[in-house]
Amino acid sequence: MNFIHGSDFHLGYVQYGLHERFVDFATTFKAFITYGLEHNVDFILIAGDLFEKRNINAPTYLQAYNVLSQLQDECKSLGRAPIPVIAIEGNHDLAYQRDRNSWLQILESQGMLRLLKSTWDGGLKLDYVDVGNCRVFGVGYLGASTMQSIPLIDREIQKINQGMDQSISPCTSQARPHANSEVDSAHGVCRRLDRFTVLTMHFGMEEQARSVVAGEIPYSALLPLRECVDYLALGHYHNQYEYDHWVYNGGSLELFSLNEYGLKKGFYHVTDSGADLVTIPTRQFKRLSGNISSVKTPSEISLLVQSIVESETPVDSKLSPIVELTLWGNLNFPKKDVPLPELREMVKKRFGCLYADVHIKQTNDCYTLHESDIVGMSREQIETKILREQILQDGRYKLCVKQVVSDTVEAKKLALQRINEKEIIRLLKQSFDQIQLHKKQAREENNAGMLPFMRGDVT
Structure with missing residues (x-):
């Protein structure tokens, strides 16, 4: 065969x-x-x-x-x-x-x-x-x-x-x-x-x-x-x-x-x-990104891009590469003032591109996931990453983040398998009870090490 x-x-x-x-x-x-x-x-x-x-x-x-x-x-x-x-x-x-x-x-x-x-x-x-x-x-x-x-x-x-x-x-x-x-x-x-x-x-x-x-x-x-x-x-x-x-x-x-x-x-x-x-060798693609939140003027954004492209090694290939640069974060001046043609030319000159593009993605959302952060990751890995970051933003579950992520992902899988919703709710409630018990035990351990009086009390 x-x-x-x-x-x-x-x-x-x-x-x-x-x-x-x-x-x-x-x-x-x-x-x-x-x-x-x-x-x-x-x-x-x-x-x-x-x-x-x-x-x-x-x-x-x-x-x-x-x-x-x-x-x-x-x-x-x-x-x-x-x-x-x-x-x-x-x-x-x-x-x-x-x-x-x-x-x-x-x-x-x-x-x-x-x-x-x-x-x-x-x-x-x-x-x-x-x-x-x-x-x-x-x-x-x-x-x-x-x-x-x-x-x-x-x-x-x-x-x-x-x-x-x-x-x-x-x-x-x-x-x-x-x-x-x-x-x-x-x-x-x-x-x-x-x-x-x-x-x-x-x-x-x-x-x-x-x-x-x-x-x-x-x-x-x-x-x-x-x-x-x-x-x-x-x-x-x-x-x-x-x-x-x-x-x-x-x-x-x-x-x-x-x-x-x-x-x-x-x-x-x-x-x-x-x-x-x-695998077969094909024309190479390169993806770059940079945070523009601290950039105050159009000239500073040009300096930032110059720094980004110079820190990257040129592409070693007979075929001219295709390069994309994504600039994300809070833009502190009008988007129309971004010198996009100049920035594209910087990228093309550095890498000898067949095609170069520069994107501006404005955001102040702490949950935004940038594509440069998920290269090579499966959907499940991406979902796990997002869940973990969101849970860490919530102080109630920081100590149990691993369990919360694991049980949430498992609940989603059960839902996709069309498991009865009452069974999924039961499992999630069981997980919640375990988390509450863990937090209670942690508080008791902390209290056991406390002094029997408050600082400043007069005996």
């Missing part, structure tokens, strides 16, 4: 309106495909969002077509069979209803890839292909219906796989033969083979995004699939995560937004030894 699994390439994205970034996304996709060729993989899996939008332009389509056709040409020149490229549609790939066909379907019609497109006509009919000892099922983006579809997907996979236990039987699935892949179902019979089962889908897992996103799927909802799926290949969220050695999401290879700064990203190379995360 030898395949690679990636997602969220977003070809066609012109980040910051820069043609260079349009090219970067295509270059990274090509590097992913080239890696598969160089490592002689059995197939390449794309778990959705190959394109940035459903109405792509001609140059974007050519980017995808050229990379995939070059893969076929390279395989031919090496004297090996074409490497199957297997894909599903992400939310960015879906066709408009009036168009009927997505651009992934067009690529399939030209023999560039195999699109797994399960149907719901009179019930779920899963699409799949067999490549070597792997059976790959695919379900495109389902949106709000994802959760309720999981039990149906589980039953259909089991039905199809159990049907394969017949030495020769008609294939009842929606598997479609394709010239670009070695698909057993193309022969019209199902053979008895012990296959490694892969399911690829496009959705986000609960607690994995930095902000709350509607329609996230809790891990518990996936457990029915555990019995019939060896490898769940996900796309949608742009950060890397995995669960229990069977659920894998590599994330986008390119930094799609500076909100993703510091997040781990890559694609998976899967062999008999396991799944290894692979």
